[in-house]
Amino acid sequence: MPTTAPPLPIGPHTVQPPVVLAPMAGITNAPFRTLCREFSGGKGLFVSEMITTRALVERNEKTMQLIHFDESEKPRSIQLYGVDPATVGKAVRMIAEEGLADHIDLNFGCPVPKVTRKGGGSALPFKRNLLRAILREAVSGAGDLPVTMKMRKGIDDDHITYLDAGRIAVEEGVTAIALHGRTAAQHYGGTADWDAIARLKEHVPEIPVLGNGDIWSAEDAVRMVRETGCDGVVVGRGCLGRPWLFSDLVAAFEGRDADIARPALREVADVMVRHATLLGEWIGDEARGVIDFRKHVAWYLKGFAVGSEMRKRLAITSSLAELRGGLDELDLDQPWPTGADGPRGRTSGNNRVVLPDGWLKDPYDCAGVGEDAELDTSGG
Numbered sequence: 001m002p003t004t005a006p007p008l009p010i011g012p013h014t015v016q017p018p019v020v021l022a023p024m025a026g027i028t029n030a031p032f033r034t035l036c037r038e039f040s041g042g043k044g045l046f047v048s049e050m051i052t053t054r055a056l057v058e059r060n061e062k063t064m065q066l067i068h069f070d071e072s073e074k075p076r077s078i079q080l081y082g083v084d085p086a087t088v089g090k091a092v093r094m095i096a097e098e099g100l101a102d103h104i105d106l107n108f109g110c111p112v113p114k115v116t117r118k119g120g121g122s123a124l125p126f127k128r129n130l131l132r133a134i135l136r137e138a139v140s141g142a143g144d145l146p147v148t149m150k151m152r153k154g155i156d157d158d159h160i161t162y163l164d165a166g167r168i169a170v171e172e173g174v175t176a177i178a179l180h181g182r183t184a185a186q187h188y189g190g191t192a193d194w195d196a197i198a199r200l201k202e203h204v205p206e207i208p209v210l211g212n213g214d215i216w217s218a219e220d221a222v223r224m225v226r227e228t229g230c231d232g233v234v235v236g237r238g239c240l241g242r243p244w245l246f247s248d249l250v251a252a253f254e255g256r257d258a259d260i261a262r263p264a265l266r267e268v269a270d271v272m273v274r275h276a277t278l279l280g281e282w283i284g285d286e287a288r289g290v291i292d293f294r295k296h297v298a299w300y301l302k303g304f305a306v307g308s309e310m311r312k313r314l315a316i317t318s319s320l321a322e323l324r325g326g327l328d329e330l331d332l333d334q335p336w337p338t339g340a341d342g343p344r345g346r347t348s349g350n351n352r353v354v355l356p357d358g359w360l361k362d363p364y365d366c367a368g369v370g371e372d373a374e375l376d377t378s379g380g
Contacts, residue, residue, distance in 0.1 A: 011146025017253030018232025031278035040246035053082035053091035054374035075102035089137035122184035218248035237345030241299025262336030303337030
């Protein structure tokens, strides 16, 4: 399985091995990034959850907390969502002028209705001129900061956009592209199309292409690079409740035969408590931190013999003592369960994509898209 991979250049930054934590709303906040980075030994690139450009420009309190980075995070990566070129430009210039980050990623991949109904996320690349205008504003406003983008194949099988979007990105000075091998209609269902990643790499040889989709193990990541020729991988759902996946990824891409991390429940429980502790410290309130952690409980305990009542109990804890106490009642000597390395997180697919009225009539007309289409809140 192990293979060596060349470093991934992101502007002036070198990411080695070429492994990136995917931005996930409500998940990839500073505490989770800290855990993943610790397991990786500080190697890789760890991107913030999605930040809306309007909320950033307006200095929304929640948004300003979400762009907080630990001193050890280098480079600091922010993912932005926006629909209006002027607002995106303002947000990027704010980041560059105030030194808020070292790298900016633009979200053109989110498939959730509250984003696509505004024409954002995975809906936006269908409007070629709008995509170009946003990229032009972002790259121009970023100065020396590298700008990358993450996208999907298209809206659905009848509206595929990734090759056109890739060429526009190259022409507008984007540093690298990440492609999730699904359409917006697929959401997270079915199987990711790795062949599309290979086609994009052939289509835009001028810049790095990263692959995303169905990476559940280090072996999957290595196989994606070998089969598609992509320059790196973006890992999302595979690390939910499993931040130690990044230690496996680093070992695999450094060509080391390392033991795959399969921690016993005792070790998993310790990570759970540390995760909840970090969230409380970040939020500034232990109870709120533990409550925010609840969404992670099922992912961490996937496959272990815990029992439905205890799972429910752990998912409604509101203090570290309560969380630790419940975990200590379990058989902590349980080994890592067979099959727990596989898919996790959302798997729904074949959804109707919610779009603005008349969005698909003309791939070039951008009339009606402006500041009022911007979301005013960030993250989850």
